[in-house]
Amino acid sequence: MEKLPRYSECFICGRDNPAGTDITFIRTEEGVACEYLAAPKHNGYRGIIHGGIISALLDECVGWAVSLRAGRMCVTGELTIRFRKSLPVSTKVTVKGFCDPEQKTRRLFRGYGHIEDEAGTVYAKAEGRFFPMSEEAQKPVFECLKMADAPEKAVTPADIWGEDCRK
Numbered sequence: 119m120e121k122l123p124r125y126s127e128c129f130i131c132g133r134d135n136p137a138g139t140d141i142t143f144i145r146t147e148e149g150v151a152c153e154y155l156a157a158p159k160h161n162g163y164r165g166i167i168h169g170g171i172i173s174a175l176l177d178e179c180v181g182w183a184v185s186l187r188a189g190r191m192c193v194t195g196e197l198t199i200r201f202r203k204s205l206p207v208s209t210k211v212t213v214k215g216f217c218d219p220e221q222k223t224r225r226l227f228r229g230y231g232h233i234e235d236e237a238g239t240v241y242a243k244a245e246g247r248f249f250p251m252s253e254e255a256q257k258p259v260f261e262c263l264k265m266a267d268a269p270e271k272a273v274t275p276a277d278i279w280g281e282d283c284r285k
């Protein structure tokens with residue numbers, strides 16, 4: 119399982135964003151996943167993680183999963199979250215994201231995901247529609263992305279999608 123690149127200031131994957139979640143995503147056989155230890159600084163109501171944090175985790179995880187499939191970084195067009203159970207602070211959870219295998223167009227990609235704990239309890243589910251950026255639009259993204267294990271090392275599209283990545 120390979121670690122995906124990070125962007126230092128990103129609220130979700132940034133290592134230099136003190137308010138954020140400091141997440142490293144990994145590419146799995148099915149899609150993308152990450153671990154998150156529910157932190158008090160992400161409270162909404164006391165002791166319960168804010169729904170916006172849950173949404174942001176799912177957005178980026180599912181966004182990565184569709185981006186890997188699309189061969190381009192994607193933006194979120196629409197994201198629907200179902201909050202099934204409150205997520206208590208200090209709970210260790212896994213966030214999982216997938217791209218719908220039934221893609222009918224390369225303009226819009228559907229993705230889905232969920233957050234579960236070690237016992238398999240699902241706290242939230244997401245589904246969304248994501249739009250691949252143009253090659254031009256994704257250039258600034260690659261000026262910010264760095265290797266997860268080597269924060270000084272820049273990332274190219276080929277590092278993510280291989281040499282045959284979409285032009």
Ligand SMILES: CCCCCCCCCCCCCCCC(=O)SCCNC(=O)CCNC(=O)[C@H](O)C(C)(C)COP(=O)(O)OP(=O)(O)OC[C@H]1O[C@@H](n2cnc3c(N)ncnc32)[C@H](O)[C@@H]1OP(=O)(O)O
Nearest residue numbers: 124125128131177178181182185192193194195196247249
């Ligand atoms: C955060 C990352 C940090 C970096 C760290 C690096 C890590 C890397 C992680 C990668 C994973 C990132 C995952 C997070 C990614 C964001 O959170 S991105 C931020 C939030 N999203 C945005 O800023 C996107 C803003 N919106 C837009 O740019 C544009 O509206 C869109 C979505 C590209 C669509 O624009 P468009 O291509 O011009 O489409 P348009 O001609 O308006 O519509 C054509 C058709 O598309 C469909 N459509 C259009 N818009 C929508 C929509 N919003 N919903 C559904 N369908 C739509 C409709 O079918 C539409 O047909 P009609 O309804 O008009 O008949």
